[in-house]
Amino acid sequence: MLSALWVSKTGLSAQDIALTTISNNLANVSTTGFKKDRAVFQDLLYQIQKQPGAQASQETQLPSGLQLGTGVRAAGTQKVFTTGDLQITDNALDVAINGRGFLQVQLPDGTLGYSRDGQFHLDANGQIVTAKGDPIQPAMTVPEAAQSVTIGSDGTVSVQLAGDVNPTEIGNIQLVDFVNPAGLQAVGGNLFRETAASGAPQEGTPGLNGLGTVEQGALENSNVNVVEELVNMISTQRAYEMNSKVISTADQMLQFVSQNL
Amino acid sequence: MDKLLYVSMTGASHNAKAQTLHSHNLANARTTGFRADLAQARSMQVFGEHFPSRAYSLTENPGTDFRPGSLIETGRDLDVAVEGDGFIAVEGPNGEEAFTRAGDLIIDNLGNLKTATGIPILGDGGPIVIPPFEKLEIGADGTVSIRGQGQTPEALNQVNRIKLVNPDTANISKGPDGLFRRNDGLLEPEAPGIQLSSGFLETSNVNAVSEMTEILALSRQFELQVKMMKTAEENDQTSARLLQVN
Numbered sequence: 001m002l003s004a005l006w007v008s009k010t011g012l013s014a015q016d017i018a019l020t021t022i023s024n025n026l027a028n029v030s031t032t033g034f035k036k037d038r039a040v041f042q043d044l045l046y047q048i049q050k051q052p053g054a055q056a057s058q059e060t061q062l063p064s065g066l067q068l069g070t071g072v073r074a075a076g077t078q079k080v081f082t083t084g085d086l087q088i089t090d091n092a093l094d095v096a097i098n099g100r101g102f103l104q105v106q107l108p109d110g111t112l113g114y115s116r117d118g119q120f121h122l123d124a125n126g127q128i129v130t131a132k133g134d135p136i137q138p139a140m141t142v143p144e145a146a147q148s149v150t151i152g153s154d155g156t157v158s159v160q161l162a163g164d165v166n167p168t169e170i171g172n173i174q175l176v177d178f179v180n181p182a183g184l185q186a187v188g189g190n191l192f193r194e195t196a197a198s199g200a201p202q203e204g205t206p207g208l209n210g211l212g213t214v215e216q217g218a219l220e221n222s223n224v225n226v227v228e229e230l231v232n233m234i235s236t237q238r239a240y241e242m243n244s245k246v247i248s249t250a251d252q253m254l255q256f257v258s259q260n261l
Numbered sequence: 262m263d264k265l266l267y268v269s270m271t272g273a274s275h276n277a278k279a280q281t282l283h284s285h286n287l288a289n290a291r292t293t294g295f296r297a298d299l300a301q302a303r304s305m306q307v308f309g310e311h312f313p314s315r316a317y318s319l320t321e322n323p324g325t326d327f328r329p330g331s332l333i334e335t336g337r338d339l340d341v342a343v344e345g346d347g348f349i350a351v352e353g354p355n356g357e358e359a360f361t362r363a364g365d366l367i368i369d370n371l372g373n374l375k376t377a378t379g380i381p382i383l384g385d386g387g388p389i390v391i392p393p394f395e396k397l398e399i400g401a402d403g404t405v406s407i408r409g410q411g412q413t414p415e416a417l418n419q420v421n422r423i424k425l426v427n428p429d430t431a432n433i434s435k436g437p438d439g440l441f442r443r444n445d446g447l448l449e450p451e452a453p454g455i456q457l458s459s460g461f462l463e464t465s466n467v468n469a470v471s472e473m474t475e476i477l478a479l480s481r482q483f484e485l486q487v488k489m490m491k492t493a494e495e496n497d498q499t500s501a502r503l504l505q506v507n
Contacts, residue, residue: 002277004284004476011288018291038335040365040377041292043285043439049278050321052434053444064301064323067435068278069285072292075378078367080337100395177410179393180370199370202393210395210410239290242469246284249480253277256484260491 002250003068010071011243014041017074018236025224026233033117033190034222035079036229042075081181084223086215092149093120093128096220099212101175101204104137105130105191112137113191114176114184114201116220128157132189140171151216155206175211176201266493268315273486275302275320280479282322287472293377294363295465296435297326297472325441327430330362330466332458338397339366342463343425347455348441350383350424351376358383358448359440360426360433362463374405374423380440384421391420399423399459427452 018039028034052065086096095118097103102114113134123129126142142149146159155173178184183197194201207213279300289295301323304316332342341364343349348360365377374382374389381388384405391397394407403423408414426449433441443449 002280004277004280007281007284007288011284011290014288015291038365041289041295042378043289043292043295046435046437046439048437064321066278066321067298067437068281068322069289069298069439071285072288078365078377080335082336177393179372180368182367183370197370208411210393210408210412235291239287239469242287242290242473243284245473246287246476249476250280250284253280253480253483257487260487261494 002254003070004250005247007069007071008243008246008250010044010073012240012247014039014072014074015236015240015243017077019233019240021077022229022233022236026226026229028222029224029226029229031117031190031222032119032219033084033115034224035081035084035116035186036222036224037077037186038080040075040078041072044070044073046070079182079184079186080223082223084221086218087221088218090217092151092216093122094118094217094219095120095151095173096215096218097175097206097212098215099210100181101177101206101211102181102192102201104174104176104201104203105134106137106139107134107191111193112201113187113189113193115190115192117190118214118219130190136173138171138174140173142170143168151214153207153213153215155214173206173214174203175206175214176203177211178202264315265496266490268317269486269489269493271317273483273490275318276479276483276486278320280476280483282320283472283475283479286467287469287476289465290467290469290472292363292465293365294330294361294463295439295467296362296441297465297467298322298435299324299326300475325430325435326466328466330464332461332463334460335462336460338399338459339368340364340462341366341399341403341423341457341459342461344456344458346430347425347427347452350426350449351440352381352383352388353436353440353442354438357442357446359436359442360428360449361440364457365462383424385424389421389423399457401456401458402453403455403457423457424451425455425457426450427455 021037021039025036046067046069049066054062056062105113107113120128128136128140145162148160150158157171158167158169160167179199184192185195187193204211282298282300286297301321303319305319306316351359351361353359367375372391393410395410396408398406403425405420406417428449432444436442
């Protein structure tokens with residue numbers, strides 16, 4: 001059979017993966033703290049049909065050989081950790097990280113998840129939780145008598161109690177950083193998990209040792225650029241069409257053989 | 262049996278090989294830094310104890326198209342594109358030097374600077390390792406500088422320099438893994454004039470329209486060969502009919 005068929009098939013499946021990545025990015029264009037993905041392509045191995053430079057005779061060498069590539073492969077997706085724009089919301093429990101770092105969230109199974117999404121809420125006990133109800137780590141509880149909550153740029157969370165002159169400190173938001181944030185595993189729900197590729201989390205106070213500062217009343221928008229994604233979508237679609245055209249051409253060639261011989 | 266059949270058969274099978282090569286290019290129309298393969302056909306005359314009238318066709322790839330692709334802006338600090346000629350030196354699987362144009366770099370958990378497909382990038386004195394940083398910049402000459410964790414902006418540290426080379430394209434060839442290597446296996450000296458643009462990626466240099474046209478032209482040529490095989494069959498039938506005794 002014509003190997004062009006299998007080569008173009010790899011082209012089709014790679015463009016398919018690219019389109020899935022693009023549509024996931026576009027779907028998350030207004031997801032707080034979302035980091036876009038990018039499909040990474042790699043040319044598949046080459047098969048040497050005729051070795052260039054081999055001896056054609058004792059005195060002469062072949063000037064050029066024949067190496068046939070076997071197509072393309074999606075080597076993986078890469079999270080692009082550029083910062084999204086900060087949006088001012090003036091909501092006391094919204095925090096954005098201005099710089100590197102992740103917020104820590106205690107997941108129901110006891111492990112920690114890492115997130116750039118700082119939309120927090122209070123649960124029935126006054127605990128600061130994410131939209132899914134997972135408590136922030138280190139855990140903090142806002143007392144019932146609290147009039148207002150203030151989060152400092154170094155992560156200090158303090159509340160103003162009714163009838164009290166001085167604010168009361170209820171905890172500190174700690175950020176973590178990774179050597180290779182792109183190696184984190186995205187698990188959905190705006191959360192990432194630590195992997196062997198990301199390295200161990202290094203906890204620290206916001207604003208110190210390279211960690212970003214915590215900004216109250218702001219949120220980090222998704223870093224998806226709509227125009228860029230649409231342009232990528234156009235080129236992906238055209239590449240898909242051309243690869244499918246090759247398949248139909250190869251099919252016609254085979255059809256011609258089977259009909260004429 | 263007329264040897265015409267074998268000449269056309271060789272033609273058709275080599276057209277199919279050239280078809281594979283072009284469809285490989287088209288499959289990689291969106292692979293970062295991919296360089297298109299070229300195809301050519303050569304006529305191979307057969308000499309022997311007969312009249313040398315047969316010329317078989319032979320498909321070859323005489324090399325790679327080294328024209329630069331276009332640059333697309335990504336804004337990511339670790340994306341680099343080589344402007345004009347030149348390559349980024351990487352360490353192949355056997356520790357040898359190889360070259361690539363794909364500049365979508367990553368840093369692994371041990372701080373090694375690698376391509377997105379996991380091949381270490383060479384700098385001054387071996388693969389580049391980057392200490393933990395807050396901000397990383399790759400300069401136009403390949404210099405990697407970082408602002409270390411907790412340091413002020415004026416304390417920018419120079420870590421290493423990505424080895425940029427400009428080998429003579431006549432002396433390098435693509436290996437089975439898609440990386441380029443020097444044919445003589447020697448080390449390529451660093452080339453001072455090569456420029457990198459940080460925040461950009463280079464697209465594949467495949468011209469989709471010309472590849473598509475080639476594929477269509479090859480498919481018609483393939484049909485022509487099949488037609489010739491058909492003609493050979495008809496010739497054979499005719500001569501068989503002439504010799505038939507009623």
